Structures are given as structure tokens and as C-alpha cells.
Amino acid sequence: MSTLATLLRQRLRRDRLQLALWIVGTALLAYTSVAAVADTYGDESERNQILQVATASRTILVFRGTPNGTDLGAFVFFELFAWLALMGGLMSTFLVTRHTRAEEEQSRAEFIAATPAGRVKPTVATLVHGVLANLVLGALVALAFIAGGLDAEGSWVTGAAMAATGIAFVAIGLFAAQLFRTSRGANGAGVAAVVGAYLLRGIGDAAGTPSDDLLHVTPAWPSWLSPIGWGQATGAYVENSLAPLALSLGVSAVLVAIVFALQAVRDQGASLLPGRNGRASASWALSGSFGLAWRLNVSTLIAWAVGAAVAGITASSLSGLIDELAGDAPQVVDTLQAALGGGATLEQAFIATFFGIIGVLAACCAVQVAIRARQEEAHGTAEQVLATPVPRTRWLLEYWFVGVIVIVVVLAAAWLAGLAGTAASDTPDDLVSLITQAALAQLPVSLVFLGVTLLVFAYLPRWTIVLAWVLLGVAAILGTFGPLLGAPDWMLDLSPFTHSPVPAGDDTDWSGGLWMIGIGLATAALAVVSMRRRELAAGG
Known part of the structure; x- marks a missing residue:
């Protein structure tokens, strides 16, 4: 068995419970939500009213999504995607920090680097591990939406948006692990990136341009600074465009290239941002x-x-x-x-x-x-x-x-x-x-x-x-x-x-x-x- 396969197997074994809780829990939330929305807002006139409320008040859009018509699938996407993507983002950044900066902080990465795996393959294994986890999450969310009775094409676009968004946060997590000396710092930066992406998307939606019937909103530019906003821009169940996901994958590729370049020049346990020097003597x-x-x-x-x-x-x-x-x-x-x-x-x-x-x-x-x-x-x-x-x-x-x-x-x-x-x-x-x-x-x-x-x-x-x-x-x-x-x-x-x-x-x-x-x-x-x-x- 190759070194990379061994490292990947170790990560899968170590995370089997946590990933199951994250992925299955998110998929179950998606499935139950579809049934509940269909039951609660099964009438198009009710969905029309809710969208008019959200678009008229704007602030509600910060905590929901981009209104895109009264179709049931589009309404479910409006209600749920930002929250599901938030959960996928947190899963991804925690996963990456656990297998990178935390390993260096506890000196375990040094032992692995002394084996034929070297310093590069563990990072590659973590990247593959994160990508696979998000592909599974995206597939299960798509299947959950299909099982809930939604259109298959729109559901698979939603799943692709979930996976691409999560992969972007995997890359962000890898970059944060290069920046900070401690796992606390890397985790904090990862959480800030996920929450910041959620809020940027929300601000862009709230500041967007509504249609005359208050059923559609064209997001403002802040949404285009957020991986979650790129996922929403697919317009699942209406436009079903995969083009915006190229931004997620492109930014991920750039960040991963930077990560490997940084890892090649920094010392084991070091970070791009130096740790703060402590005081010569402790305060009272x-x-x-x-x-x-x-x-x-x-x-x-x-x-x-x-x-x-x-x-x-x-x-x-x-x-x-x-x-x-x-x-x-x-x-x-x-x-x-x-x-x-x-x-x-x-x-x-x-x-x-x-x-x-x-x-x-x-x-x-x-x-x-x-x-x-x-x-x-x-x-x-x-x-x-x-x-x-x-x-x-x-x-x-x-x-x-x-x-x-x-x-x-x-x-x-x-x-x-x-x-x-x-x-x-x-x-x-x-x-x-x-x-x-x-x-x-x-x-x-x-x-x-x-x-x-x-x-x-x-x-x-x-x-x-x-x-x-x-x-x-x-x-x-x-x-x-x-x-x-x-x-x-x-x-x-x-x-x-x-x-x-x-x-x-x-x-x-x-x-x-x-x-x-x-x-x-x-x-x-x-x-x-x-x-x-x-x-x-x-x-x-």
C-alpha cells in the first residue's frame, strides 16, 4: 500500500465518527427541511407572501438567501442553502486544522515527516480527505433533496454547490494552518472565514436589487466575495448554472499552490505569522x-x-x-x-x-x-x-x-x-x-x-x-x-x-x-x- 493511501486511511479511520455526525446530520436536516417546507409552504401564494416579506424587509435576507421565485425547489434553496453551506464550511476548516496545525503543535507531524511520507504527503492526504468528505456531503444533500420530491437537476446543482463551497473552505483551512502557530489560532481564523463568508453573502443579498414583484433579488457585489455567495449564484432549480463554482475551484487551486509553496520554505512548527513574544515577567x-x-x-x-x-x-x-x-x-x-x-x-x-x-x-x-x-x-x-x-x-x-x-x-x-x-x-x-x-x-x-x-x-x-x-x-x-x-x-x-x-x-x-x-x-x-x-x- 502506498504511503499516501496509508495516510488517507489513517485520516478516514480517525474521523469516522465526527465526519459521520457532520455529513449524515447535515443530510438529514436537508431531507427533513424539504418535507417541512413542502408541508408548511406547499401553496404558491404562501411562498409568494414569504418572499415578499423577506425582500421588503431586507434584513431577513442576511439570515436566509437570495430570493429566486416561488418554485418549491427555488424556495427550499433560498431557505436552506446558506445554513447548509455554513455547516459544511465549519466541518471543512475543523477537519483541516485537526490534521495539520494541531499535528505540528503536538509534535506528531515531526515523527511522520521522519518517515518516507516526508512533509508534503501528509498535507496532500489531508487535502484529498477534505475533498472526499465534501463530495460525499454534496452527494448526500442532493439525494436528500431528490428523496424529498424536488427536481433532480436542481438537486444535483445544489449538491455540487455544497461540495465546491466546502472544498473552498478546505483550501482556506490549509492556508490558515500555514499562517498561525497554534491550532487555536488556525481554528479561529477558519471559523472567522466561514462566518465572514456567510455575513458577506448576507450583506450582498440585503443590499441587492429586488425585482418589481419582490420575488427575485440580484445580489450586490459583497456576495461575490464569498464562497457561499458563489454557491448561491448557481440559481439551483431555476438557472442551474455551474459556472459560478469555477470561482470556488479556482480560488481553491490558488490557495493550495500557496500552501505548498509556504510549506516548502518554513520550518516544522513555524508559521507565516510569528507568535507574539511574551512579557519578561507575568502581570499580577x-x-x-x-x-x-x-x-x-x-x-x-x-x-x-x-x-x-x-x-x-x-x-x-x-x-x-x-x-x-x-x-x-x-x-x-x-x-x-x-x-x-x-x-x-x-x-x-x-x-x-x-x-x-x-x-x-x-x-x-x-x-x-x-x-x-x-x-x-x-x-x-x-x-x-x-x-x-x-x-x-x-x-x-x-x-x-x-x-x-x-x-x-x-x-x-x-x-x-x-x-x-x-x-x-x-x-x-x-x-x-x-x-x-x-x-x-x-x-x-x-x-x-x-x-x-x-x-x-x-x-x-x-x-x-x-x-x-x-x-x-x-x-x-x-x-x-x-x-x-x-x-x-x-x-x-x-x-x-x-x-x-x-x-x-x-x-x-x-x-x-x-x-x-x-x-x-x-x-x-x-x-x-x-x-x-x-x-x-x-x-x-
Whole structure:
């Protein structure tokens, strides 16, 4: 068996569970979504109304896609492709970092380079591995859409767009691994690239030119800076053009060529961007284990807080848009209000929707803090801290405290940004109260995911990263897409996001929030107590 085949087999074996969860989960979401959309919006007049709402309000396009007519296939593509491509992009960048920069960081790449594989073949194997994973993902998404009753040609174009977009992010991930010295830096850059591509596509759609009937939008130039925008430009189920995917493949080829050129000249473990020199002496904040835990998570906090602030100011800026929508398109207000909030007012529904997304961001930040504890253990650096008089229970408790702080800071950033955006409202006092309630409502769900992740870390340390992101991803999908997918109530109730207190009318039901606070505190306490007797589990 050739060296390249051996390396590829090793990667497939190592990632068999994680890739199965990513690929099969994304394909299942695609399949169930088609059935749900067909059931919920089976009537063309209903799809017409929704597209008019999205095109008239523009902001909704940031979180959906490019409207391209009322055909069922085109409507499904509008609703789902950007989200599916986001998941494929995250899968691709995580996969690449795991087999490149993380291997160098832990010195395993040096052992491989000492074999006949050298330094080049492991990167080639990672590239092939990422391309194959995205081809399988694209094929399964296409088959899921076909199984849902959509046109075969449009479905295969959608699958091709998924694969090409994912391959572009494989190349971006390989490039990020050359830039940064640590896997944290490479992963952070990869996530930023994926989220940035999603937002660029959204900005381009929101700033695009609508048709007179409000059923089509021609995206503005920012969409053409995004691999996700290139996938959308195929116009699946309408134009079915594969030409835009040449951009994804062309950019991927250029980035891969740059990657191999850089790898040929840099030292093992080095990076294009040098690591920052440390201070000659530590500051007083690093005099204890709590200060160290805080310092290790500051960069994570800043990134998520910025994202939350953007979402917060966007949410509060909608008030003037809502009034305009109610005046210019009264025929669709009832449809939008029912879709977003049931008994809530239209303004409450919009604010709750955006702050629900902020709740996901806060939960992601909390999960990353808990995962950082696992990474410190796996890399052996936690052992050095625990060799001092710091007991294990105190060490984990300090990570929980840091997690609570970052949750509060992320939500506070969104709240303050939301208050800054109330100037556009005719009733700023009412909006301030609404934004405050919506921000506080995201605290319980974030505490749940912080506590659950720490509990997984205490009992199943080697599964911490996988289970934490899977649980959060499934819960976020159910909370975001559950009503759209027509999921039964018992399934929606499995997601903590479903139980976040949502202002509706003059009341806010905090019963679910109080239960979640209790669950979050109980799971965290059990995790801390359980650390007393657990052996350290080094390694991946």
C-alpha cells in the first residue's frame, strides 16, 4: 500500500465518527427541511407572501438567501442553502486544522515527516480527505433533496454547490494552518472565514436589487466575495448554472499552490505569522490559576462579543423597518408575525428572533471555555497547574466562573449595542425594556450548555469536543428550524432554546428559564465534584 493511501486511511479511520455526525446530520436536516417546507409552504401564494416579506424587509435576507421565485425547489434553496453551506464550511476548516496545525503543535507531524511520507504527503492526504468528505456531503444533500420530491437537476446543482463551497473552505483551512502557530489560532481564523463568508453573502443579498414583484433579488457585489455567495449564484432549480463554482475551484487551486509553496520554505512548527513574544515577567493577573484561565479565554470572548454586538444593533434597528413593512406590505404582516412569534407583537417577534441567535453565540462562547479546559488537559499543561497546591475541583470551578463571566459579557455587548440602535425607534423606552428582557432571557440556556459541557468533560473527557458541539448544534437547529420543519412538540421541547423566556404581549413566562438555571447550576456542581477523583486524561 502506498504511503499516501496509508495516510488517507489513517485520516478516514480517525474521523469516522465526527465526519459521520457532520455529513449524515447535515443530510438529514436537508431531507427533513424539504418535507417541512413542502408541508408548511406547499401553496404558491404562501411562498409568494414569504418572499415578499423577506425582500421588503431586507434584513431577513442576511439570515436566509437570495430570493429566486416561488418554485418549491427555488424556495427550499433560498431557505436552506446558506445554513447548509455554513455547516459544511465549519466541518471543512475543523477537519483541516485537526490534521495539520494541531499535528505540528503536538509534535506528531515531526515523527511522520521522519518517515518516507516526508512533509508534503501528509498535507496532500489531508487535502484529498477534505475533498472526499465534501463530495460525499454534496452527494448526500442532493439525494436528500431528490428523496424529498424536488427536481433532480436542481438537486444535483445544489449538491455540487455544497461540495465546491466546502472544498473552498478546505483550501482556506490549509492556508490558515500555514499562517498561525497554534491550532487555536488556525481554528479561529477558519471559523472567522466561514462566518465572514456567510455575513458577506448576507450583506450582498440585503443590499441587492429586488425585482418589481419582490420575488427575485440580484445580489450586490459583497456576495461575490464569498464562497457561499458563489454557491448561491448557481440559481439551483431555476438557472442551474455551474459556472459560478469555477470561482470556488479556482480560488481553491490558488490557495493550495500557496500552501505548498509556504510549506516548502518554513520550518516544522513555524508559521507565516510569528507568535507574539511574551512579557519578561507575568502581570499580577497571572499570579493564580483563575487569572490563567481568564487569560486563555480572552481572545475567544472578544470574537463572540463582537458578533453579539453586531446582532444586537441589527435587532434594535429593525423597529423603523417593521413600521415601514406594516405600512407598505400589510398583506404579509400576519404571515410574518405568525411565523416569528405567535401571540407576540411583530416587534417582539423580531427582537426575540435576533436575540435567540445571540443566545446561540453566548452558548458557543461558554462551550469553548469548557472545551479549553479539556484542551489544557489533553496538551498536558493542566497537569503543571494541578501539580501546584491548586486542587482539581477548584481548577474546574474557576473555568466555570470564567464561563459565566464570558456569557454575561457577550450578552451585555449585545444589550449595549441594542440600546445604541434604539435611536431609530419611535418608542425607544418600550424598545429598551424589550431588549433588556430579550438579553436576560438568553442567560439560562447558556448556563445549561456550560454546565452540560463541563459534565461531559468530567465523565467522558475524550468526547468533550465532539459531544459538546453536537449537542449545541442539534439544539440550535431544533430551536431555529424546528417550527419551520414542523417538528413535533416533544422534539422541540428537547432543545433548551425552545424554553428561553420570550416576551409575548404584556407577559414574559420565566418558568422555563428558572428550570434551566437550576439545571445549569446542578450539572456544573456535579462536574466540579466529580473531578475530585477523576484521573487526568491526556491526549486527543
